[in-house]
Amino acid sequence: MEMWWLGIIAIFLYILFKSQYGFWKRHPTVPSLPGRIFSGNLLDFLLFKTNFGYHLKKIYDDPAFADKPVVGIYGLYRPSLLIKEPELIKRILIKDFDCFHNRFHDIDVKYDPIGGQMMFYTSYRLWREMRQKLSPVFTSAKLKHMYPLIQNVAKNIEEYLVKQKSIHPLEMKNFCARYTSDIVATTLLGFKSNSLENPSEELWKEIALMSYFNLKRAIDFMVILFVPKMARLFRSKLFYKKTEDFLRDSITHAIKERELSGLPRNDLIDMLVKLSEEAADDGRDVDKFMETLIAQGAIFIAAGSDTSSTTMSNALFELAKQPEVQKKLKEEIRQTFALEEGSTISYENLTNMKYLDMVINETLRLYPVLPMLERKYQRPEGTSGDYSLKPFCDFELSNDMPIYISLFGLHYDPKYWSNPTKFDPERFVPENKSTLNPMAYLPFGMGPHNCIGSRLALLQMKCGLVHLLHRHSVRVGKRTCLKPEFETKSILFEIKGGIHLEVVKDTDLSE
Numbered sequence: 001m002e003m004w005w006l007g008i009i010a011i012f013l014y015i016l017f018k019s020q021y022g023f024w025k026r027h028p029t030v031p032s033l034p035g036r037i038f039s040g041n042l043l044d045f046l047l048f049k050t051n052f053g054y055h056l057k058k059i060y061d062d063p064a065f066a067d068k069p070v071v072g073i074y075g076l077y078r079p080s081l082l083i084k085e086p087e088l089i090k091r092i093l094i095k096d097f098d099c100f101h102n103r104f105h106d107i108d109v110k111y112d113p114i115g116g117q118m119m120f121y122t123s124y125r126l127w128r129e130m131r132q133k134l135s136p137v138f139t140s141a142k143l144k145h146m147y148p149l150i151q152n153v154a155k156n157i158e159e160y161l162v163k164q165k166s167i168h169p170l171e172m173k174n175f176c177a178r179y180t181s182d183i184v185a186t187t188l189l190g191f192k193s194n195s196l197e198n199p200s201e202e203l204w205k206e207i208a209l210m211s212y213f214n215l216k217r218a219i220d221f222m223v224i225l226f227v228p229k230m231a232r233l234f235r236s237k238l239f240y241k242k243t244e245d246f247l248r249d250s251i252t253h254a255i256k257e258r259e260l261s262g263l264p265r266n267d268l269i270d271m272l273v274k275l276s277e278e279a280a281d282d283g284r285d286v287d288k289f290m291e292t293l294i295a296q297g298a299i300f301i302a303a304g305s306d307t308s309s310t311t312m313s314n315a316l317f318e319l320a321k322q323p324e325v326q327k328k329l330k331e332e333i334r335q336t337f338a339l340e341e342g343s344t345i346s347y348e349n350l351t352n353m354k355y356l357d358m359v360i361n362e363t364l365r366l367y368p369v370l371p372m373l374e375r376k377y378q379r380p381e382g383t384s385g386d387y388s389l390k391p392f393c394d395f396e397l398s399n400d401m402p403i404y405i406s407l408f409g410l411h412y413d414p415k416y417w418s419n420p421t422k423f424d425p426e427r428f429v430p431e432n433k434s435t436l437n438p439m440a441y442l443p444f445g446m447g448p449h450n451c452i453g454s455r456l457a458l459l460q461m462k463c464g465l466v467h468l469l470h471r472h473s474v475r476v477g478k479r480t481c482l483k484p485e486f487e488t489k490s491i492l493f494e495i496k497g498g499i500h501l502e503v504v505k506d507t508d509l510s511e
């Protein structure tokens with residue numbers, strides 16, 4: 001009898017999935033990939049053979065969809081759209097933001113109050129409040145104020161290298177991650193740490209754990225990305241329990257300390273203290289609101305370190321492979337230091353370094369560390385009807401349909417970039433900028449949801465690279481893998497096994 005039931009359920013599921021996977025066939029105006037039962041178009045990704053960003057690029061590059069504005073895919077069982085046409089991307093990210101103001105992924109706030117309230121994951125209402133209130137942390141004036149703190153950490157890496165042998169093999173991802181972790185400590189949390197000299201620094205260890213994906217965490221991310229409603233069933237949370245406890249304790253501690261000391265530092269914690277006071281004045285439940293504040297501190301720590309250290313180490317990898325580019329950058333660094341006759345570079349001079357800017361832009365093009373953007377269509381309140389993709393495609397998006405934009409695909413598309421696999425900072429020479437299609441280059445996203453920390457990211461990466469390359473060069477060594485593969489479990493686009501280079505004191509370059 002029970003077998004009968006199982007059989008009926010299996011047939012029911014089969015018919016359901018079959019009808020689901022017929023969606024794009026029923027909408028032939030959209031070119032699409034046929035979906036496989038249960039995995040849709042995600043089999044390789046589900047088997048960890050590929051990273052989701054890389055997987056989307058493969059679909060983007062499929063010759064069957066060359067010159068197509070959109071491609072219909074199945075995210076597991078759900079019909080979703082990959083958008084390729086830059087003008088349509090502009091509509092989704094900017095012009096029609098009121099229809100696309102939420103990302104598709106979702107986290108159950110009751111089950112995961114920290115993950116679910118983070119600015120990156122939360123829904124529109126809380127996002128808008130937090131984005132408005134926290135944007136002032138990243139104004140030019142605030143960054144200028146933070147600059148000496150960043151500079152101290154950057155000088156520290158220079159001094160650390162000076163103390164090493166003349167040829168020093170280093171795994172750059174790890175090295176840069178220690179640097180960005182020390183910057184998070186000083187600019188966001190208000191304390192000094194030195195994870196280069198002291199690898200057992202707690203913050204560094206916790207940040208390293210945040211970017212570590214074991215099988216369970218990789219599955220948790222898949223659930224959050226594709227079947228968010230099942231997160232509770234799978235017990236999927238954004239962070240490991242240990243990381244969550246650390247974030248809760250350290251951010252609460254930093255806020256309480258600052259309240260007690262009353263000494264402002266113009267950083268994130270000052271802003272969180274201010275928001276907590278405003279919440280008390282408005283009669284909000286302060287304890288509950290503290291979780292909301294911790295969530296914002298947590299996303300800044302999580303998003304602030306790994307993205308920047310990955311990009312910095314990717315830049316060093318390309319510089320090591322292309323000594324001519326490195327030479328040109330080092331000449332700019334030398335000239336900029338010479339302007340000030342000392343061991344430091346002012347904020348203005350650093351932000352005026354054109355070639356450094358070009359090198360970082362080109363690194364972010366080749367290695368968009370967050371390789372895709374996502375949104376979902378939601379009817380604005382009080383309206384009815386679906387969203388038409390005309391004149392690009394005769395199709396209407398229905399409510400909640402997921403939308404993906406492949407940064408990795410766009411950044412390598414020969415329609416927008418000549419010789420796209422070549423690392424060539426000259427593409428970003430200021431005179432060329434007007435010829436680039438802004439929607440084909442989106443390393444920090446675009447529109448109201450764009451990266452709130454992009455200016456801090458650029459500042460810390462530039463300052464770190466300048467001090468690293470001030471008296472040293474990087475070169476390919478015996479352990480360097482010149483054809484690297486990418487992590488398949490991580491949500492970020494990271495080189496597998498790290499980036500092994502040799503750091504050479506400039507006087508010893510001839511060796």
Ligand code: HEM
Nearest residue numbers: 120300303304307308370443444445446449450451453457
């Ligand atoms: C190289 C470094 C970085 C890269 C490439 C990067 C990239 C991105 C991208 C692509 C997005 C999604 C934008 C969109 O959906 O349109 C994003 C969002 C975000 N990033 Fe970054 N990011 C970096 C560094 C940082 C830093 C340093 C912080 C904070 C200290 C930060 C905080 C955030 C937050 C909070 C969001 C969500 C913004 C929102 O939804 O309103 N990121 N970032």
